[in-house]
Amino acid sequence: MRRETIAVHAGHHRTHHGETSEALFLTSGFVYETAEQAMARFEGEDAGFVYSRYGNPTVAAFEERLALLEGGERAFATSSGMAAMFAAMIAPLKAGDHLLASRALFGSCHHIITQLLPRYGIATSLVDGKDEDEWRAGIRPNTKMLFCESPSNPCLELVDLKFLSHLAHQSNALLVVDNVFATPSLQAPIALGADVVAYSTTKHIDGQGRCLGGAIITTNQLFEDCYQKFLRNTGPSMSPFNAWVMLKGLETLDLRVHRTCDHAEKLAQFLADHQAVTRMMYPHHPSHPQWDLARQQMSRGGTLVAFELADQQTAFSFLNKLKLISISNNLGDAKSLITHPASTTHAKLPLEEMQQLGIGPGTLRLSVGLEHADDLMDDLDQALSP
Numbered sequence: 602m603r604r605e606t607i608a609v610h611a612g613h614h615r616t617h618h619g620e621t622s623e624a625l626f627l628t629s630g631f632v633y634e635t636a637e638q639a640m641a642r643f644e645g646e647d648a649g650f651v652y653s654r655y656g657n658p659t660v661a662a663f664e665e666r667l668a669l670l671e672g673g674e675r676a677f678a679t680s681s682g683m684a685a686m687f688a689a690m691i692a693p694l695k696a697g698d699h700l701l702a703s704r705a706l707f708g709s710c711h712h713i714i715t716q717l718l719p720r721y722g723i724a725t726s727l728v729d730g731k732d733e734d735e736w737r738a739g740i741r742p743n744t745k746m747l748f749c750e751s752p753s754n755p756c757l758e759l760v761d762l763k764f765l766s767h768l769a770h771q772s773n774a775l776l777v778v779d780n781v782f783a784t785p786s787l788q789a790p791i792a793l794g795a796d797v798v799a800y801s802t803t804k805h806i807d808g809q810g811r812c813l814g815g816a817i818i819t820t821n822q823l824f825e826d827c828y829q830k831f832l833r834n835t836g837p838s839m840s841p842f843n844a845w846v847m848l849k850g851l852e853t854l855d856l857r858v859h860r861t862c863d864h865a866e867k868l869a870q871f872l873a874d875h876q877a878v879t880r881m882m883y884p885h886h887p888s889h890p891q892w893d894l895a896r897q898q899m900s901r902g903g904t905l906v907a908f909e910l911a912d913q914q915t916a917f918s919f920l921n922k923l924k925l926i927s928i929s930n931n932l933g934d935a936k937s938l939i940t941h942p943a944s945t946t947h948a949k950l951p952l953e954e955m956q957q958l959g960i961g962p963g964t965l966r967l968s969v970g971l972e973h974a975d976d977l978m979d980d981l982d983q984a985l986s987p
């Protein structure tokens with residue numbers, strides 16, 4: 602099946618009622634015809650569900666559809682994006698291992714890598730994700746995992762995923778990619794060599810700001826060797842209701858992401874040309890320092906645009922003048938949302954790290970929505986005018 606068909610049909614196993622839309626199995630448990638059947642289910646000899654922490658028909662439909670869309674073999678849906686990121690990182694690692702990551706990370710991933718993992722004996726270090734030499738130099742004999750986010754939150758820096766997957770495999774390490782900003786519609790890390798892809802499905806996959814969720818996608822082998830027991834026993838599972846919302850979200854994901862990219866491209870150009878904007882960052886804009894890589898690795902530039910105003914006071918007064926675009930740290934919504942990372946999502950980072958990431962007092966991150974692009978442009982224009 603082609604992508605559009607997978608997005609609408611994969612994972613849909615109709616019940617005897619013949620429903621058109623996927624059924625929502627809002628159940629925590631399952632019953633068995635006989636004690637022998639219960640025993641066989643637990644031994645894995647009888648196919649079927651045993652408990653929704655392990656698996657649920659609605660959640661399984663979402664997982665099957667997402668795995669196919671992503672080009673992976675197996676997906677597991679989690680209760681939030683961070684549950685997926687944490688599981689993706691910790692499940693394959695043990696005390697004594699080393700994880701190497703790009704510095705430009707979402708705040709909670711940064712916290713896990715720099716604060717939590719070292720408490721459990723997993724060494725970690727950060728490199729400039731744009732610099733191949735730093736990645737190479739960062740590899741240690743015990744490096745078991747490379748982790749990155751591309752494009753990164755909030756300044757939309759890229760990591761060359763093909764290069765990184767070669768480096769990971771030469772070093773006998775796994776490559777785990779947080780693909781939230783790129784979305785499954787614009788970038789396929791597994792095709793570029795990644796072993797594991799992790800999502801916050803709270804963002805574009807829901808796409809309408811309703812439910813939290815996450816997912817990891819990998820091969821059957823890695824799932825069975827590294828993840829299955831960890832996920833079943835620690836219990837970060839997605840609720841069937843949220844999975845139903847996400848499943849329906851996948852049906853329109855490509856349409857929504859591509860329409861939003863149309864708007865983001867126009868707004869990126871508008872901001873690049875505006876005299877009040879000192880810097881604009883958008884992966885498919887020629888001014889982006891990694892424009893060539895962006896065009897190779899991502900089919901379009903994405904739904905987020907970052908830009909700089911003179912200072913924090915100018916940024917705050919601009920935010921407070923916006924009428925249509927809302928101030929919010931969420932992203933990937935049908936509604937356009939904007940945030941000031943230095944005082945919100947990245948406020949806990951030490952100043953030096955913030956500077957290394959290019960987050961200044963005037964940096965803003967715009968998550969473009971599905972409103973008319975001209976209405977968005979008018980709103981930006983009136984708020985940017987003195």
Ligand SMILES: Cc1ncc(COP(=O)(O)O)c(C=O)c1O
Pocket residue numbers: 681682683684686707709750754779781782800801802803804813814815
């Ligand atoms: C790049 C990135 N990774 C991970 C997450 C975590 O996702 P969630 O908020 O669903 O836990 C976010 C969300 O805020 C994100 O932007």
